[in-house]
Amino acid sequence: MTDNIKQEMINKALWAACDTFRGTISADSYKDFILTMLFLKYISDVWQDHYEAYQTQYGDDSILIEEKMRAEQFALPREANFYTLLEMRHEPDNGKRIDQALKILEEANSGMLKSAGKRVFQDISFNTDKLGEGKHKNLILRHLLEDFASPQLNLKPSRVGALDVIGNAYEYLIRNFAASAGQKAGEFYTPPEVSDLLAELLDPQPGDDICDPTAGSASLLLKCGQKIFANHKSNKYRLYGQEAISSTWSLAKMNMFLHGQDNHQIEWGDTIRNPKLLDPHGNLLQFDVVTANPPFSLDKWGYEEAAHDEFMRFERGLPPKTKGDYAFILHMMSTLKPDTGRMGVVVPLGVLFRGSNEAIIRKRLIEENLLDAVIGLPEKLFYGSGIAAAILIFKKKKTNTNVIFIDASREYKAGKNQNLLSKENIDKILEAYKNAADMDKYSHIATLEEIQKNDYNLNLPRYVDSLEKKEEGDFLAIYYEREKLKTQLIELDNDIESYLVKLGYTTQSRI
Template structure:
């Protein structure tokens, strides 16, 4: 009996396939080719297995089987199927054949693989691009790519578990992020941070879950996986076309076929609208771009959605623009918001200080959590998580946690381990359950601040103002140090005397 395909088998084959593009194009680009090919191989194998099932069911009646396939998850035209492209691998125009196959796959699945304005998920990628080399080199690379992927059997009956395709996709995105350097932060939130945010904002049954800057959707998927049950709906928006395409594919590979992932600039043109207002959500999570310049201030002074009623953020720092959008997108009275921010958001003054003051006065801020440095791809700076709660009611306190020293050093980035995440989450859950009184909760780790304290600190949220992590230096015993110096000087004199003796012997 043929052994089941495991996640590590897929990871190994696909990661080796990356060698086709190494040194040819930027790592932040070749992920698109690899992940598109993985998606194509998957939908082709699923289609083939299902078609075989129908042929058996209808005693070999291909016409009936073909009709039945029109109602399946994906329709795969014959020229879009991976096997057709593999059989065509020696053709002189193989790049063009792949592009045509992808376009036809899009057209046959318009509702699933195109945005509301008709943009397809493959429109930003071309396997016939001159970026892959001259014609001879390009054809050789694409042939190698097809030969690598033909080794993968992704038919559902041969997979060890229903989640392994999604798990492999996440593994690959994480590894591409490691290679992509500064650009990685545009499409990937580290797994530990995603898990932490998802657990801090754990969604209840029936929740609408939303990420307005969803990247490749790893954070949104984690929020779904941490939800109370499988009764939820997913929504996301992403400005970068290539990254939006990855998010759509990621959702399908994880089995979230009904997710609504839209393409566009969330601040300038939010796509999740109900009537003339922003759609509302139970849970809103995001890792927006840090301190985004030119985020659209000039165009949004008179924002029709009234997202900036607490103040307009500065032109060169978009952090509070994203936060304001998230807060306004959460249901009144119940909505939760979790967002990753640079530390400057906690204490910068002027317009940001005024917005921060209003948010705190409106009793929306639940928790401020300081994270370790070097967790994120593309930047070594430490970040923080802010939790906003539109259902705090009479509770006016805010929890501060300094988790900056709680991590394990990784090869390229530091990592949060399950025990680090659990400690933060348990502290926050105790706070939500009113088990923590104002003041120090745990020395050098957590503190509950009253509204009056925040007011006295002029609404500055800099964590060291609340969590004292100062370590006193050990007292120096001057007498002992002097004795040690005296001993060392005597030993040095003895060695110098011996050296002089050796030198005199050498002179003879």
């Protein structure tokens, strides 16, 4: 490396570039401009770095240099080069030029930047009136180009070294945009420590096919791939995903490229209504590992279409019309390989105990001996949602009929706005899971008979008493008891709702 560059320097310069947009548009809007410009700047710097290396090697032999550059993994026409745009930044129509450059880039690299006719940048326009009109918009985009031309954002491989420096910068931006975007953040981002935990629990191996049917920005998929390389020094795996939100699909494609992941297939579309990951015969592809953080209790998830599902994903039962949690679980279950298949999914706590059709589906999954673990997580882990959640682990081939319950809801590191899972918190969960250990007030190995006696209700307090005994009059003990009673009240409400449905009445669920 030509000078000592640190990740923090790049991150700081990128976050400073966001100042160009602050006060003009919101973070959830300008993230697309910043991340796209990072992508364009990086590939331009890589191209320039390689061109200069060939100049050093071949001197003035421009024909040979051009021939070598045509063999590059990524084609970069002059009109799509960041530095061409930078040279013209003082002229009118910066927005139009940047949009045209992105379109040219897509056409020159259709294999990487297109999928079934969908272009990575087609929903991203720098010529939008969101940035203002005329001269004001042109000025903002001129400043943006100049920000990325700063020496701190020289992203040439000869300077920054490992590709992960760029991938990490992209993740840094996504994480900070998620923190600023509030409720919308859940559409594209799973907190890194939750992704780490899922990857550790599922233990992906070399040769595995790994899928996330609600891929978001693909951070969870990338964690699984990185885990294989870290544990086995192997890049022999393949990543698959599908994402319904167009702009988020674009983030996933760019994220994969900037992390050097060529072995991926990320499709755009609604996973429930129109699954795109199919084999040549039109059947659902199957995977060794399936993992996801689907939208919690999604309304209008595709209930009408599911009743006539051609892939037979809902034979165990049809999830409620206004709560799609089990729709995603059943889809994921249908894509597991019969021998090696294992899956981890993040769910709201209501999935553990809600009644009606969800109770029927839950019972069938348990009776088929597919459920392996229920792990309660702390509240306020996820951007845009303050509620507590759980991780469910399923396996196609289990060696016994037990299920381990882990209550990690009180094990976290408090943050300013979000709680975090520390390394110690994650290690404790993994120790209990991998050792299948009963740990006082933390984990319990439940037999099938025990779960049956609880009427297939998976609510954690039924299996793990995590409340500390306090002296009489201790207000913390009163608080804990209140929280426990609130959970029991929710269960009771759902039981009542189930009975009313059976009697022909309709009611609005509370969860």
